[in-house]
Amino acid sequence: MIEWVGAIVQGTLLGGLYALFAAGLSLIFGVMRLVNIAHGDLIVLAAYLGLSTTLMLGVHPFVALIVVMPLMAAIGYALQRGVLNRTLGPDILPPLLVTFGLSVILQNALLEGFTADPQKLNGGAIETASLAVGGLAVGVLPLLTFAIAVAVIAGLQWVFYATALGRGFRAVSDNQDIAQIMGLNKAHVFGLAMALALAVTAIAGILLGMRTSFDPAIGGGRLIFGFEAVIIGGLGNLWGTLAGGVILGVAQTLGAKIDPGYQVLAGHIAFLVVLAVRPNGLFPRVEH
Amino acid sequence: MPEVLSLNALDARYGDFQALFGVDMTLAEGEVIAIIGANGAGKTTMLRSISGLLKNKPGQIVYRGRPIGGLRADVVAHLGIALVPEGRQLFPSLSVEENLLLGGKVGRPGPWSLEKVYDLFPILKERRRQASTSLSGGQQQMVAIGRALMANPDLVMFDEISLGLAPVVIKSIYDALPGIVGEGMTAMIVEQDILKALSVSSRVYCLQEGRVSLEARTEDVTHDQITQAYFGVVA
Ligand SMILES: Nc1ncnc2c1ncn2[C@@H]1O[C@H](COP(=O)(O)OP(=O)(O)OP(=O)(O)O)[C@@H](O)[C@H]1O
Ligand SMILES: [Mg+2]
Numbered sequence: 001m002i003e004w005v006g007a008i009v010q011g012t013l014l015g016g017l018y019a020l021f022a023a024g025l026s027l028i029f030g031v032m033r034l035v036n037i038a039h040g041d042l043i044v045l046a047a048y049l050g051l052s053t054t055l056m057l058g059v060h061p062f063v064a065l066i067v068v069m070p071l072m073a074a075i076g077y078a079l080q081r082g083v084l085n086r087t088l089g090p091d092i093l094p095p096l097l098v099t100f101g102l103s104v105i106l107q108n109a110l111l112e113g114f115t116a117d118p119q120k121l122n123g124g125a126i127e128t129a130s131l132a133v134g135g136l137a138v139g140v141l142p143l144l145t146f147a148i149a150v151a152v153i154a155g156l157q158w159v160f161y162a163t164a165l166g167r168g169f170r171a172v173s174d175n176q177d178i179a180q181i182m183g184l185n186k187a188h189v190f191g192l193a194m195a196l197a198l199a200v201t202a203i204a205g206i207l208l209g210m211r212t213s214f215d216p217a218i219g220g221g222r223l224i225f226g227f228e229a230v231i232i233g234g235l236g237n238l239w240g241t242l243a244g245g246v247i248l249g250v251a252q253t254l255g256a257k258i259d260p261g262y263q264v265l266a267g268h269i270a271f272l273v274v275l276a277v278r279p280n281g282l283f284p285r286v287e288h
Numbered sequence: 289m290p291e292v293l294s295l296n297a298l299d300a301r302y303g304d305f306q307a308l309f310g311v312d313m314t315l316a317e318g319e320v321i322a323i324i325g326a327n328g329a330g331k332t333t334m335l336r337s338i339s340g341l342l343k344n345k346p347g348q349i350v351y352r353g354r355p356i357g358g359l360r361a362d363v364v365a366h367l368g369i370a371l372v373p374e375g376r377q378l379f380p381s382l383s384v385e386e387n388l389l390l391g392g393k394v395g396r397p398g399p400w401s402l403e404k405v406y407d408l409f410p411i412l413k414e415r416r417r418q419a420s421t422s423l424s425g426g427q428q429q430m431v432a433i434g435r436a437l438m439a440n441p442d443l444v445m446f447d448e449i450s451l452g453l454a455p456v457v458i459k460s461i462y463d464a465l466p467g468i469v470g471e472g473m474t475a476m477i478v479e480q481d482i483l484k485a486l487s488v489s490s491r492v493y494c495l496q497e498g499r500v501s502l503e504a505r506t507e508d509v510t511h512d513q514i515t516q517a518y519f520g521v522v523a
Contacts, residue, residue, distance in 0.1 A: 164389070170381040171390050178377045181339050183365035183394035183439065 006136050007253040013139070015249030016146030017211065019242040020204035021226030022233075023149075023156060024197035026241050029230070031169045031193040032088060037099040040223030041106040042198060046072050046205025047214050048110055051119055061121040061206050069202040076198030080191040088190070103219065110216035121209035145207045149245070152200055153238050159196070160238070169193055221264075228271040234281030243282060247274070289316035291352075292443055292474045293338070298348045298357075300333050300498075307333040309498045315443070320475045322485035322506070325495035326518060331478045332374050334495070335445050339371045340364035351443070366394050370441035374448050374478075376432040378420040385416040387431050391438030398440025399471050405434035408464055426457035433461070437468065444468075445476040450484060462488065482514060496520055 025039050036042075046068055053064035083102075087094040129140040160166035171179040172189045180186055208214060208222070225248060233244030248267045255266020274282060293315040300308035308330045315321055325331050336342045338349055340361035349357040356364055370391075378387050388405055406413035409430040415423060420431055429449055436444055450458040458481070465488055469475050479485035486492060486506050494502035494517035502509075502517030 164393075167382060167386050167390055168393070170386075171379045174379040174381050175377060177341050177361070178373060178379070179390075180361040181341065181365055181371050181373070182390050182435070183362045184390075185360065185362045 002135055004254075004257065007257045008250055009136060009138060010142065011250030011253030012246050013142035013146045013249070014253060015229075015242070015246030016142075016149030017204070017207055017245070018225050018229045018248050019149045019245030020145075020152060020200065020207065021222050022229035022241045022245055023152060023238065024201045024204070025223075025226045026230045026233075026235070026238060027156065027193060027197045027200070030236050031173050032190050033092070034084065034088065034095045035092075035099070037096060037223065038103040038106060038219075039099075039201070039226060040221065041103045041110075041219030042072070042075075042201050043205045043208060043222045043226075044110065044214055044216060044219045045075075045106055046198075046202045047121065047209035048114055048119070048205075048216075049202075050121055050206045050209055051114075054121060061123055061210050064121075065202060065206055068206060069199045072198040072202040072205075073195040076194035076196075076201075077191040079198075080194035081187060084194065085187050085190055107216050107219065114216065116215055116217070118213040118215045119209070120213040121206065123210035127210060141207075141210060145211070148203060148207065149242060152203060153242050156196075156200070157238050165192065225267070228267065231281055232271060232274045234278075234284035236285030237281075237283045240281060240283030247282075289318065291315070292317050292319075293352075294350045295334075295338075296348050296350065298334070298337060298344060300330070300337050300342050300344065302333075307498050308337070311495070311498075311500055313493060313500070313503075315474055315476065318472060318474055319491065320469055320477065320489045322482075322489035322492040323476060323478045323495065324480075324482050324485055324492060324514070324518065325501075328497075329495040330498040331495055332447055333498075335371055335373075335447050335476070335478060338364075338369065338445065365439060366396070368396060368440075368442040370436040370439045370444045372429075372432045372436045372444070372446045372449060374451065376425075376428045378428055378431055378435075380419065380421045382420060383417055384412055384420050384423065384431055387420050388412075388416075388434050388438050391435030394439045396440040400437045400440050402438070405437060408437075408467060409434060424457075426453050426461070429453060429457075429461060433464075433468070441473065443474045443476070445478070447478045448480060449477075450479065450481050458484065482518075494518055 021043060025036060028034050028036055049068045049071060050061050050064045053067045054061055083098065084095065087098045123141060126141050130137040131140060160169060168184050168189050172184060172186050176186050229244035229248050230241055232247050233240030247270055251270035252263045252267040256263035291314055295311050295313040298308055298311040299306065311334060323331050337344050340359050344357035346355035346358040351367060351369065382390065388402060411427060412430055412434060415427065420428065449461060462484060477485055477489060489506050492504055492506050492509055493500055496517060502513060504513065
């Protein structure tokens with residue numbers, strides 16, 4: 001019995017990581033209706049940037065975030081202004097094709113730069129530390145990951161609903177032309193949205209890299225998990241995305257409890273079940 | 289009076305379809321002009337061109353001596369041109385107050401502020417936290433007007449502000465106009481309700497199938513002239 005409770009707790013905490021994978025995806029889709037196929041590879045890129053930073057500066061991966069977050073944000077802004085803005089329009093195919101191409105390019109570049117050998121970020125003692133909670137040993141790193149996910153989602157929520165920047169995001173999302181005649185340059189607003197999304201991706205990449213080993217090919221899987229969390233939670237709702245991540249994480253750990261080979265499959269099944277019962281996800285944004 | 293805006297042989301196209309043909313127009317400082325014309329005449333297209341939502345050759349639209357026909361809409365907004373768009377087009381994800389604040393995004397100095405807009409339309413202050421879509425049509429139009437004023441524009445263009453509103457609401461909005469234009473703004477009023485448009489303007493242009501069919505001083509214009517210009521037939 002306690003083992004099952006343990007699996008649910010672990011799955012919930014894992015859901016925090018998935019929510020971090022998903023948050024950037026959700027934000028970008030919400031603001032500019034762009035489905036970023038390269039999102040998973042950008043998470044992996046962040047993990048490698050974290051690796052390089054920790055090795056070069058000899059710092060803890062969390063400290064590396066001071067470098068990796070602004071770097072990813074800058075990459076996001078440049079990518080959006082330089083490439084992705086040109087693909088946006090009434091046709092939804094060009095952004096899909098271009099981000100798919102970007103995904104291939106990123107994987108190959110990482111392969112060139114870092115080889116296919118699995119790498120890991122060294123988080124030190126925190127990786128193995130655990131807390132005893134009512135007979136359960138709860139890992140400190142997963143707990144911290146979950147807390148960070150909650151903080152990030154709360155932060156994004158605050159940016160979206162309580163700042164001028166978020167007002168601009170919502171306005172451009174509602175009506176690009178009218179936002180533009182109110183003096184918002186949508187190319188810049190989209191750039192800022194991608195910068196914010198990739199700053200979050202930096203956090204996701206560092207936490208991923210401390211939790212498991214990574215190589216240039218794992219981006220696709222992270223994209224799927226993020227995507228599933230977004231859809232389960234309902235598009236356009238960040239707290240829903242966290243709930244989606246948790247549901248996915250719990251389904252995976254319960255699946256793995258039955259048979260380690262069932263982990264990923266159980267997550268996909270949970271995703272399909274939610275999609276069949278609630279095609280708009282569990283907590284879709286209420287349209288006015 | 290110095291010239292604020294001039295259109296010089298302005299053409300506009302949607303793909304292969306040409307909506308405006310060589311439109312010439314001038315607007316002097318502090319002047320209010322009315323633009324009338326049947327459905328599909330090209331009035332909205334003209335305002336979209338001036339706003340920068342449709343691209344033109346630079347010299348086709350000149351604002352205070354500066355060719356602006358090729359500028360992006362957000363750049364045009366910063367120069368002081370505001371549009372109250374046809375059909376209001378509020379941001380549904382934004383509250384009433386957020387819609388107004390977004391209008392103030394360009395940050396031009398001037399008389400208009402949240403306070404002043406609330407003084408002009410007190411009901412909006414009561415409703416400021418509500419979703420903009422929860423308001424009545426007339427209240428939404430007030431938000432659309434307030435949002436444009438928040439930019440402190442020196443040229444404001446109104447596209448069919450009375451469309452779909454009850455007569456008493458239209459009256460209250462038109463009653464507010466002198467207070468708006470009295471602040472030294474230059475205005476262009478597109479309106480289906482010809483009498484309303486003439487009552488607040490000093491000159492009138494009529495568009496017909498993308499061309500200017502009449503330009504006259506409001507006090508001189510006759511009923512027959514308007515009918516002719518509007519429908520292209522002699523009544
Ligand atoms: N987005 C568009 N794509 C193609 N054609 C358009 C588009 N918008 C307008 N048109 C055409 O351009 C012409 C002028 O339209 P416009 O909206 O400027 O007229 P209007 O004078 O504002 O009419 P209304 O009084 O109905 O608002 C019409 O023939 C219309 O069908
Ligand atoms: Mg129109």
